[in-house]
Amino acid sequence: MATRFRNAKWLDTNKFGPQVFIFRNLESGQVLYSQLPSYSDYQIKQQFQRPNWQNRKPSTRRDIWKIMAVVDCKDYESAVVTYQSLVRLRAMRDLTLKNVANQFRPKNSDGNIWYSAQYRPVYTQEAVSDLSNVVDTLQTQVKIHWEDEWRKGDLSNWNMSLVQHENLDRAALHTPKELFEQLRQQARAEFQKLRDTTATAENQQQQEQQQPTTV
Known part of the structure; x- marks a missing residue:
């Protein structure tokens, strides 16, 4: 499914949540963004356009690959823009x-990016910083x-009026398929609640x- 870019209408029609998934590589520390709770060679090619021996x-x-974070957005348009912004920041860097x-x-x-057994923690740190900047922007x-708990970094780096932080159930991480399904249902329920509230206010x-206006 995660074989190409998906727009907001497609995500909603196919009953995915308004979410962005952030995976981290256990061997290298590299980070991969996806609109869906899965990834493919499409994301690899898109997000690693000029690889070298350090990357x-x-x-x-x-x-x-292990899930590092799941971002629930308020609507599908925000989810798409958040994903695109993260990928663009990666490309710029x-x-x-x-x-x-x-x-x-x-x-x-020796002047090369610091690593331990080929693992470079700077990539996950940059991803967290990028996410904070995207949300704020x-x-x-x-x-x-x-x-x-510690993956998000210091809370002072986040706009707490915009962000709510939660921890994934560590036991559930061993069965990611079921975990992602639960998060999908929760995200869609929250979006539907917002949609209903907006529709009621508009009506x-x-x-x-x-x-009629009385005189």
């Missing part, structure tokens, strides 16, 4: 602003489900406008 093109092997990005990355004594309400406004 190799990763495999789609299921055993080396890897392509057009690569030299600038490297200035801020921790280095080893879009001024959109989100609920973020994190794999670990009331129309009724008030249609009432």
Whole structure:
């Protein structure tokens, strides 16, 4: 299913949630964004356009990717824009602003990006920073489900008027399919509640406008 870009109407029609999924690579620390609770070679090719020895093109092997966070957005349009913004920021850092990005990355004594057994933690740190910046720039309400309490970083880096943080059930992480289904249902329920509230408010406004004006 995660073989190409999906617009807001498609996501809603096919009963997915207004969500963005963030996966992390257990071997390299690289991060992968997806609109669906799955990924394919499409996301790999789109998000790793110029791989090198410090940022190799990763495999789609299921055993080396783990969910890092699930972002619940207020509606499908926000989910699409959030996903696109995260992918664009990644592209800027890897392509057009690569030299600038490297200035801020921790280095080893040999001047290469710091790593331990080929694992580079800077990639997950940059993803968290990007998500915080995207939410703040879009001024959109989100609920973020994190794999670990510490993964989100310091709360001072988040606009707490826009973000609600929750932790994923660690036991449920062992059965991600069931976990993703539960999160999908919750996200759709929250969106439907917002849709119903908006529709009720619009109907009331129309009724008030249609009432005759007394002199």
